[in-house]
Amino acid sequence: MSHQAAELAARASYGKLVAYLSAWSRDVAAAEDALGDAFLEALDTWPRTGVPAKPEAWLLTVARRRLIDNARHAKVEETAAAALRMMLERAEAEASTNTVFPDRRLALLFVCAHPAIAEAARTPLMLQTVLGLDAARIAQAFLVAPATIGQRLVRVKAKIRDAGIHFEVPGAHELPARLDSVLEAIYAAYGSGWEDVAGADPHRQSLAEEAIWLGRLVVRLLPDEPEGKGLLALMLHCEARRRARRDARGAYVPLQRQDLTLWSRAMIDEAEAMLSTAATAKRPGRFQLEAAIQSVHARRVITDHTDWEAIALLYEGLLHLAPTIGARVGHAAALGEARSPESGLSALGRIPSEDVADYQPYWALRGHLLKRLGRTAEARGAFERAVELSHDPAVRDFLRDSFDTASESA
Amino acid sequence: MKYTILVYESESDFRARTDAARKDAYWGAYKAYTQALMAAGVMVGGAGLQPPPSATTVRQRDGKRLVQDGPFAEVKEQVGGYYVVDVPNLDQALEWAGKCPAAASAGVEVRPNLAM
Numbered sequence: 451m452s453h454q455a456a457e458l459a460a461r462a463s464y465g466k467l468v469a470y471l472s473a474w475s476r477d478v479a480a481a482e483d484a485l486g487d488a489f490l491e492a493l494d495t496w497p498r499t500g501v502p503a504k505p506e507a508w509l510l511t512v513a514r515r516r517l518i519d520n521a522r523h524a525k526v527e528e529t530a531a532a533a534l535r536m537m538l539e540r541a542e543a544e545a546s547t548n549t550v551f552p553d554r555r556l557a558l559l560f561v562c563a564h565p566a567i568a569e570a571a572r573t574p575l576m577l578q579t580v581l582g583l584d585a586a587r588i589a590q591a592f593l594v595a596p597a598t599i600g601q602r603l604v605r606v607k608a609k610i611r612d613a614g615i616h617f618e619v620p621g622a623h624e625l626p627a628r629l630d631s632v633l634e635a636i637y638a639a640y641g642s643g644w645e646d647v648a649g650a651d652p653h654r655q656s657l658a659e660e661a662i663w664l665g666r667l668v669v670r671l672l673p674d675e676p677e678g679k680g681l682l683a684l685m686l687h688c689e690a691r692r693r694a695r696r697d698a699r700g701a702y703v704p705l706q707r708q709d710l711t712l713w714s715r716a717m718i719d720e721a722e723a724m725l726s727t728a729a730t731a732k733r734p735g736r737f738q739l740e741a742a743i744q745s746v747h748a749r750r751v752i753t754d755h756t757d758w759e760a761i762a763l764l765y766e767g768l769l770h771l772a773p774t775i776g777a778r779v780g781h782a783a784a785l786g787e788a789r790s791p792e793s794g795l796s797a798l799g800r801i802p803s804e805d806v807a808d809y810q811p812y813w814a815l816r817g818h819l820l821k822r823l824g825r826t827a828e829a830r831g832a833f834e835r836a837v838e839l840s841h842d843p844a845v846r847d848f849l850r851d852s853f854d855t856a857s858e859s860a
Numbered sequence: 861m862k863y864t865i866l867v868y869e870s871e872s873d874f875r876a877r878t879d880a881a882r883k884d885a886y887w888g889a890y891k892a893y894t895q896a897l898m899a900a901g902v903m904v905g906g907a908g909l910q911p912p913p914s915a916t917t918v919r920q921r922d923g924k925r926l927v928q929d930g931p932f933a934e935v936k937e938q939v940g941g942y943y944v945v946d947v948p949n950l951d952q953a954l955e956w957a958g959k960c961p962a963a964a965s966a967g968v969e970v971r972p973n974l975a976m
Contacts, residue, residue, distance in 0.1 A: 614972055616949035620951075
């Protein structure tokens with residue numbers, strides 16, 4: 451029972467406690483260690499004494515004491531130790547009068563995605579500090595060795611402490627750019643890329659729920675920022691199709707052939723509602739546009755057809771805001787459907803070849819467009835490259851099938 | 861917290877110090893920047909350095925002192941000077957670093973000073 455209570459408290463409040471303790475001590479790693487110790491102490495104490503009336507406050511007090519003790523052991527300068535003692539006294543006074551402690555998770559999110567933090571480290575850092583995911587789980591999702599992620603996280607936490615990155619929500623003039631990197635990091639956790647490949651990889655899938663949880667958190671903490679809602683809408687739209695992405699045999703099913711009865715109407719409705727609230731702010735952005743593209747796809751549930759012209763137009767808008775390779779390939783795909791395979795191919799041709807040499811969606815799309823034009827030999831070459839670049843066996847099988855039919859029709 | 865802003869300069873930046881057409885703009889910009897740091901009360905110290913050809917590198921190996929003409933590493937951008945500022949956090953240090961004239965050409969590096 452108490453073990454369960456501790457676990458529940460852990461899930462519900464881990465990020466809140468880490469954020470508060472990190473902001474307070476300015477040391478994320480030390481805050482995590484202290485909180486870990488506090489949870490251990492809870493497991494030891496609560497079965498005997500019963501779960502305290504305010505478990506979070508209890509954990510916070512224990513973790514704070516541990517932080518002070520650890521600082522003393524580390525022989526921190528006497529002045530710093532004195533300052534910490536003062537902070538502890540003040541914090542304990544606060545704890546006895548306040549039943550709630552401030553939610554500093556937003557500040558922590560901004561620290562995790564700070565421009566001074568290496569981009570590759572931002573998403574893992576967010577997953578670990580805000581959600582409490584361990585390095586092994588994160589490593590699995592990013593297809594790297596746990597030790598690599600572990601070391602990267604240790605380094606980045608040391609940088610936060612040593613470089614004096616502060617735990618504040620950026621001011622109004624900085625907010626849009628800084629928020630964008632927070633949203634980027636969350637989107638990277640979702641692991642979605644181009645619509646057809648989105649979330650098909652089971653390793654990446656494992657973080658989708660966590661990413662959506664973080665998206666909801668941002669929407670709750672920054673209700674006036676439409677891009678947060680845009681990102682949440684985008685992830686919900688992609689997530690709504692999760693069950694349709696594989697058939698009963700586990701084979702990959704591309705978006706256009708998905709069984710619409712398997713799409714989650716509840717998630718689509720939530721995404722649509724989120725996107726229309728975002729639109730009322732009249733500040734369009736990259737994530738709102740990407741969500742709008744998915745929203746056009748989702749309308750197939752009602753109209754049974756896809757308005758590719760609308761999608762091409764939205765991609766054009768997206769290219770103005772964020773001319774990423776993904777957006778350029780998406781735009782080419784939409785043109786290929788809305789107008790002709792030739793116009794899709796010529797849009798692909800305008801992307802610098804060095805940017806797409808290793809970009810799987812480019813080669814898959816190129817293969818499909820060439821196949822539609824009957825240029826079989828070239829199509830085969832493109833599909834072969836796409837197969838080489840695919841991590842997911844189901845996607846590889848799908849591409850090989852396309853490749854075989856390309857050969858047969860020759 | 862004290863931070864050091866390392867001012868990196870390209871060969872062209874170093875030449876601007878004496879180039880008749882550019883030197884007024886060069887020195888004017890650094891003078892204004894230094895005055896802004898002082899007026900804000902964040903300046904702890906700093907120095908401008910003579911160009912890399914004036915550098916001498918010293919290494920102590922097996923009890924012997926090896927002296928070599930030139931900077932420590934042959935790279936395109938070299939340290940041309942540094943500022944030490946005292947500000948509450950990295951963001952404010954970065955804010956000041958971004959205003960340094962070198963930020964608009966070669967670039968500047970911001971490092972927290974060790975507490976001593």
